[in-house]
Amino acid sequence: MTRPPAHGMLEEGLARFDPGGGFFRPASRPGRDLGVLLLRTLASGGERRVLDLMAGCGVRALRYGLEAGATAVWANDADPERLPLLQENLAALPAGVAQRRSACQAHRLLADCLLRQERFELVDLDAFGCPTALVPLALEVLAFDGVLYLASTDGRSPTGHDRPAAIRSLGAAARAHPASWELALRLQIGVVARAAWALGRGIRPLFSFSEGRTFRTAIQLRRKPAAREEAQLGLLAHCHGCGEQWTQSLLQLRRWPPCRCGEPQGPPQEKPRPGAPCPALAVSGPLWLGPLQDPSRLASMAAVESAAVEAGSVPSLGQAGTRLWHALHRDAGVPARCWTAGDLGRHLGGGPPRLEALVAALRLDGWTAGLGGVMAGTFRSDAPWPRILELAARGTAADPAAR
Numbered sequence: 001m002t003r004p005p006a007h008g009m010l011e012e013g014l015a016r017f018d019p020g021g022g023f024f025r026p027a028s029r030p031g032r033d034l035g036v037l038l039l040r041t042l043a044s045g046g047e048r049r050v051l052d053l054m055a056g057c058g059v060r061a062l063r064y065g066l067e068a069g070a071t072a073v074w075a076n077d078a079d080p081e082r083l084p085l086l087q088e089n090l091a092a093l094p095a096g097v098a099q100r101r102s103a104c105q106a107h108r109l110l111a112d113c114l115l116r117q118e119r120f121e122l123v124d125l126d127a128f129g130c131p132t133a134l135v136p137l138a139l140e141v142l143a144f145d146g147v148l149y150l151a152s153t154d155g156r157s158p159t160g161h162d163r164p165a166a167i168r169s170l171g172a173a174a175r176a177h178p179a180s181w182e183l184a185l186r187l188q189i190g191v192v193a194r195a196a197w198a199l200g201r202g203i204r205p206l207f208s209f210s211e212g213r214t215f216r217t218a219i220q221l222r223r224k225p226a227a228r229e230e231a232q233l234g235l236l237a238h239c240h241g242c243g244e245q246w247t248q249s250l251l252q253l254r255r256w257p258p259c260r261c262g263e264p265q266g267p268p269q270e271k272p273r274p275g276a277p278c279p280a281l282a283v284s285g286p287l288w289l290g291p292l293q294d295p296s297r298l299a300s301m302a303a304v305e306s307a308a309v310e311a312g313s314v315p316s317l318g319q320a321g322t323r324l325w326h327a328l329h330r331d332a333g334v335p336a337r338c339w340t341a342g343d344l345g346r347h348l349g350g351g352p353p354r355l356e357a358l359v360a361a362l363r364l365d366g367w368t369a370g371l372g373g374v375m376a377g378t379f380r381s382d383a384p385w386p387r388i389l390e391l392a393a394r395g396t397a398a399d400p401a402a403r
């Protein structure tokens with residue numbers, strides 16, 4: 001006998017499901033929407049096998065089967081009390097989709113798949129806390145060019161709030177940084193890159209985002225690393241005194257250049273000895289310095305959505321998902337030096353400047369610059385920080401409304 005849903009039935013995309021108690025978060029829908037579109041772009045015409053390792057009520061598995069053309073869906077959750085809910089929700093999967101449900105610890109399930117050489121085009125690992133321990137096994141069960149869609153809810157370690165925990169869980173230094181969500185994503189991708197390289201594989205981040213609570217990134221595993229892919233692993237330094245930032249690849253480590261703290265006009269704080277590193281420099285890493293988003297993949301995801309909607313399907317992207325898609329599509333995430341408008345305001349001694357005007361001025365000046373897609377109110381550039389401040393000050397002077 002089917003039990004009545006204790007929390008009412010919900011609808012999301014084409015899925016109608018009982019969320020059960022506890023873990024379902026309606027606000028996480030944009031992440032599920034992007035996952036559905038991503039799967040639609042994978043192995044078109046071929047197999048689309050999905051492993052939903054921490055399925056909760058099974059909404060992701062259900063949507064992969066109903067909206068993304070999954071050929072096989074395996075929904076797993078370690079909590080055996082969730083199994084009846086998974087059974088009921090996944091009963092709505094189309095008959096042609098091969099289905100499995102289980103209540104195993106994720107690492108045991110992955111090890112079992114590995115022993116049986118079972119592979120998936122998409123492994124969705126929507127973890128609580130930091131999923132680092134599961135990453136190597138999750139990569140091993142990916143088919144060629146398969147994607148690991150990874151989530152972490154550990155916001156403290158990768159944002160510099162728990163430095164010992166960051167070393168334990170990420171094998172990296174994590175320091176306070178103005179674009180802290182982006183830093184967390186780069187540290188997470190760095191973990192996946194190192195695990196993939198250890199297997200002789202390469203990676204390509206397809207999209208990465210956060211709302212400050214969960215850090216999600218979809219990473220494609222490639223047969224081998226691209227040329228100089230290792231150069232993308234490095235360190236990101238931020239001077240808490242003057243605001244300067246630098247990056248260095250681990251391939252070419254050298255002394256950090258002097259920042260403005262050493263100059264006479266620097267802020268009133270401890271001045272470094274000539275040649276000594278600035279004491280206000282906070283260095284994070286190793287982390288991923290390369291792109292956070294793959295604009296061409298995001299474009300393909302939008303194209304499959306448009307085609308499906310034109311053909312009369314219910315859209316997979318909700319309003320928040322559409323906003324997220326636009327933000328990610330316009331910013332690939334390089335260079336890794338990223339500041340907030342608030343940082344600029346503080347250093348200029350006024351209100352935050354208009355970032356669009358600053359980005360335009362930086363580009364006119366010959367630098368790479370763009371608005372940040374991961375955190376609203378951020379911008380990135382490869383220009384020297386003093387030049388950024390100079391152009392921002394000019395813009396603020398020319399546009400009193402920006403004060």
Ligand SMILES: C[S@@+](CC[C@H](N)C(=O)[O-])C[C@H]1O[C@@H](n2cnc3c(N)ncnc32)[C@H](O)[C@@H]1O
Nearest residue numbers: 023024054055056077078079104105106126127
């Ligand atoms: C963030 S919730 C999943 C939410 C779901 N994916 C969604 O989109 O609504 C995490 C789930 O992982 C399960 N879980 C926690 N540790 C696990 C483990 N080691 N192996 C498998 N499942 C686990 C929990 O029971 C919980 O249901």
